[in-house]
Each structure stands twice: as structure tokens, then as C-alpha cells.
């Protein structure tokens with residue numbers, strides 16, 4: 001890793017944050033040996049650390065200061081005033097180095113609405129090549145096909161040769177098989193590859209795991225491989241925090257970004273200049289923080305913290321979105337596999353020994369299964385008339401362009417409203433979690449699986465803002481879950497549908513213990529009970545986005561369709577902050593695709609200068 005002294009030569013580009021998006025951009029820009037690129041990353045390089053590399057050890061990363069920024073929300077009024085944890089990767093590779101590795105693709109209508117919201121060129125077909133570019137997708141084995149089907153897997157789409165390895169597990173078991181059959185029996189059966197942008201039903205998504213080594217494939221291992229690290233025109237400085245962007249405000253109406261101020265591990269402050277651009281990639285909670293600390297944000301807030309106003313744009317840090325997830329755990333019958341067995345140190349040791357000896361076993365795999373559905377409730381798919389009736393009750397609050405876009409998706413019979421996940425162990429939800437680990441470590445003696453209900457496109461919007469002019473003070477993330485009452489209505493209907501999935505007559509229900517325990521203990525068959533389940537059991541699935549949205553400025557935008565920050569020159573944002581609408585499903589694929597496209601936009605603009 002670079003030393004501070006290596007920073008005295010001028011750089012063309014400074015990338016702020018060596019996370020998921022930041023390393024993609026740094027890699028692609030430094031592919032041109034005449035371009036000097038600096039990455040400044042607050043965290044450490046943990047790229048050979050077993051806790052990061054071994055997929056099954058992920059729980060060991062959460063809440064530890066050297067890996068995780070570990071945000072926590074204020075009490076959420078619609079969730080019984082519980083606080084919600086928001087883990088964020090603090091290391092090279094960012095959140096891709098501590099995520100759950102699910103590799104899921106968004107739907108066509110969802111990405112097309114990005115373009116419809118005023119972002120020319122950001123439709124599904126324009127982004128499709130970038131969804132291929134970042135990944136090398138390995139074909140599923142016959143063993144995987146025998147258990148979970150995968151008849152829809154389209155080999156012709158696996159033509160990318162990208163740095164991120166994407167593979168299917170060899171350890172799918174009876175619960176994954178039952179999951180597929182349960183949805184198929186309810187008429188929700190996938191026939192086309194979800195990567196084509198249209199899939200309703202249960203399917204088996206791959207994971208960002210390298211099948212050759214059975215290790216996590218993240219932005220650090222993929223985009224900052226030893227070959228890339230040897231590039232002399234790429235400097236990566238870790239354990240240094242960017243405290244602000246430096247602007248020249250002496251010219252015309254736009255402030256020109258000329259570099260950044262950093263604070264090194266030993267507290268040294270240093271200014272580094274960028275001849276061409278500064279690219280903010282510090283993630284959806286910290287990119288807005290850096291903008292505000294630099295004087296780009298709402299005037300009142302900046303003045304309150306004594307920060308000179310460079311661009312008055314109160315949209316910075318607003319428009320924040322996240323996927324709410326409701327977690328219901330069900331005790332399994334004897335013989336049904338559950339990750340809860342890992343509570344036994346002897347089992348954990350045996351599995352680690354197996355992994356070390358041969359790479360086999362659950363330590364090198366991700367066995368979560370997924371389903372996409374339209375709006376469903378306890379009776380199955382909700383009819384178009386019933387959807388209209390529900391929306392009509394909230395008509396007066398569906399007036400913004402974003403709300404109208406979400407409404408269109410809800411009303412479309414081909415689009416996704418819910419994502420369901422089959423998670424292999426129990427989820428515990430304390431009122432004030434100390435970290436993400438509190439959610440996933442087994443505390444109860446029985447063995448469980450968890451069905452997760454995720455609302456793909458919430459109407460509610462949250463925010464993230466500084467509370468101090470000091471970069472060391474974490475900004476405050478206010479998700480405002482269910483602030484829009486429709487979200488609670490929708491989530492509760494999604495929870496009602498879970499009763500269909502776990503009924504004793506279904507293949508999945510047949511693997512649960514008859515009369516066994518459930519968390520929470522109440523059934524979600526009735527709408528009121530389902531709402532109570534949301535209040536007790538909704539958390540975040542860690543997909544914060546949209547806090548520096550790519551939208552027309554008068555509609556809440558912070559960046560334009562080339563990701564340039566309004567009111568500035570030579571400053572862009574490239575990370576999940578720019579999403580105008582939350583993608584369907586888990587979002588790392590969209591972060592990679594957006595960053596790949598951003599690198600092309602930056603290169604085009606450079607060529608035109």
C-alpha cells in the first residue's frame with residue numbers, strides 16, 4: 001500500500017473510497033498507463049484475511065471497527081421504536097468485502113424507470129452490457145441442477161469475462177428444493193433467466209464466490225488483483241480519510257474541484273490535487289457526508305456547522321432509499337438442514353477442517369434461495385382491481401415522479417413487488433442491535449430457517465446528514481421506514497403470503513417441525529397480525545442508496561446523467577448514492593454495472609477535452 005510520500009506527484013483522477021464502485025473506476029481508468037489515479041480508502045487492506053475470504057466466516061466481520069463502519073438508525077416509530085443496524089464495509093473492497101455475496105439482477109421495468117425519471121441512456125438495454133462486463137459467470141454443476149432445477153439458466157448470457165467470479169453452490173439441499181417446488185405449486189415458476197430482466201417466481205441465484213478457490217470474489221480481489229496493484233500509475237492509499245473536496249470558486253458560476261484534503265492514520269492533514277477529476281465513491285452514507293463537509297448541501301445545514309456554502313443544494317443526503325426486510329424464523333423438523341448447527345464449536349471446527357482440506361462444504365458456499373413475486377397476499381397474487389383499490393386510498397400521496405414510477409411498477413403484472421429469501425438459520429432482532437452480528441448469530445437452542453419478505457420499491461424516503469463539521473463524526477442515517485403508509489400496507493400483505501409458503505401442506509412447510517416454534521410467535525394470516533409482525537421483525541437488508549440521486553435537480557437530483565455534481569465542475573459521484581430508484585433484488589450487481597458504465601463516461605469525457 002502506498003505511503004503518504006508517494007502522493008507528491010500529480011494525479012489525474014482521485015477516487016474517494018476504495019470500495020465496490022471505487023475500485024471498478026480506479027481499475028478501468030488506470031488501464032490507460034498515461035493516466036495517474038489515486039484511490040484514498042479509509043479502511044485497511046484485508047484482502048488476504050480469512051474472515052473476508054472464507055464465505056462462511058462472514059459473521060465474524062460485523063461490528064468490528066477494522067471492518068465495519070457499523071451505523072445504527074435512531075428509533076423507528078413504525079417499528080416499535082426499534083433502532084436498525086446498517087453495516088458498511090470499511091476496508092479495501094468496501095461493502096463487497098462483507099456482504100452476503102448474493103448475485104441478483106434487477107428487473108427490466110425497474111431500470112427502465114431510471115431513464116423515465118429523466119436520465120437519458122440509463123435504461124435496461126443500455127445497462128445490460130455492463131451487467132455482463134463485471135462478471136465471469138460459471139455454469140452450474142449437474143449436482144446443482146438436480147436439486148434446484150436451473151432449467152432457465154441461459155448459457156449464452158454468460159459471455160462476460162469480468163473480474164468478479166459468479167458461481168452456483170454445490171451444497172443446495174432439501175430446503176432449497178422445497179422452496180422451488182412450493183412457489184411452483186403456487187403458480188410462481190421462473191421460465192427465463194432472471195438476468196434477462198423478467199422473472200417472477202422462485203429461482204436459484206448464484207453468488208460472488210470464485211469456484212476455483214471457494215473464496216469471496218469482491219471488488220478488492222477482482223478489480224485490485226496483484227496484476228492491477230503492480231500498475232505504477234495507480235496508487236492506493238489505505239487508512240486515510242478524505243475530509244473534504246477542495247474547490248476553486250474564483251472562476252465562473254460553477255465551483256471547480258481541484259483535489260481533496262485527507263487525514264492520515266497518524267492525524268496528518270494533507271492536500272492532494274487532481275488535474276482532471278475527483279470521483280466520490282464513499283458509499284450511500286458517506287458520499288453525502290463528504291459533499292456536505294465540502295460545502296455542497298443545504299445552506300441551513302452547512303451554516304449551522306460553520307461550513308462555507310459552495311453549492312446550495314438541499315437534495316444532498318435526501319431521497320435515501322433502502323429495502324426493508326421482514327424476517328420470520330421457523331423451527332425445522334429433525335433432519336432438515338439449518339445453519340444454526342454452527343453454534344456448536346465442534347461442528348464449526350469440523351466444517352472449517354473440511355474447507356481447509358478440500359474447499360468442500362458450506363464454509364465455501366452460499367445456499368440462500370430467492371423468489372420474485374408481484375403483489376401477493378394471503379390469497380396469492382393480488383388482482384389488478386384490488387391493487388387499484390389499494391392505491392386509490394393513497395392517491396393524494398402518489399404525486400411525485402418517483403411515486404408515480406413505483407406505482408406503475410406495482411400495477412404491472414410482469415414486474416416485481418416482493419423479493420423472498422430462504423435464509424438457512426434463525427434471525428434474532430434486539431431493540432438496539434450492537435451490530436449486524438446480533439441479527440444473525442444463533443441465540444436460541446432450536447434450529448430454524450428464516451423466510452425474508454423484502455419490499456423492492458418502497459415509497460418512503462429517508463435521509464443522511466452530517467451532525468458536525470468533523471469527518472470523524474458519523475453522519476446520522478434516518479431511514480424513515482414506512483413513513484409512507486403504503487409501505488406498511490404492502491409489506492404486511494407480503495407477510496400474509498408467507499403463511500401460504502409455510503403451510504404444512506407445502507413442500508417447505510413439510511420440512512418444518514409440526515407445531516414448532518416461530519419468531520415471532522404470531523401467525524401473519526390476518527392483515528393486522530401481519531402488520532404487527534412488520535413492527536417486530538422488520539430490519540434493513542443493507543441496500544441503502546439514492547442519497548445523491550441522479551435526477552433533474554428540481555426533482556431532487558444531486559448529479560446529472562453523466563454523474564457530474566450539479567453546480568460543480570470536475571466532480572462526480574459513482575456509487576449506490578446515485579440510484580434514482582432502488583433496484584429490484586440485492587444491489588451489488590447494479591453497483592458494479594453503474595461503476596463500469598461510469599468509467600466509460602469518464603473516459604469519453606476525457607477523450608473529448
Ligand SMILES: Cc1cc2nc3c(=O)[nH]c(=O)nc-3n(C[C@H](O)[C@H](O)[C@H](O)COP(=O)(O)OP(=O)(O)OC[C@H]3O[C@@H](n4cnc5c(N)ncnc54)[C@H](O)[C@@H]3O)c2cc1C
Pocket residue numbers: 016017018019020021022040041042043086087088089090091092093094095096098099100101102103104240241242243281282283284286287290436471541542543544574575576577586587588589591
Ligand atoms: C451486510 C451487508 C450484506 C449485503 N449483502 C449483499 C448481497 O448478498 N448481495 C448484494 O448484491 N448486495 C449486498 N449488499 C449490498 C452491497 O454490498 C452494497 O450495496 C455495495 O457493495 C455498496 O457499494 P458502494 O460502492 O456504494 O459502497 P462501498 O462498497 O461501501 O464503498 C465505500 C467505501 O468508501 C470508504 N469510505 C467511506 N468514507 C470515506 C472517507 N471519508 N474517506 C475515504 N474512504 C471512505 C469505505 O470505507 C468503503 O470502502 C450487502 C451490504 C451489506 C452491508
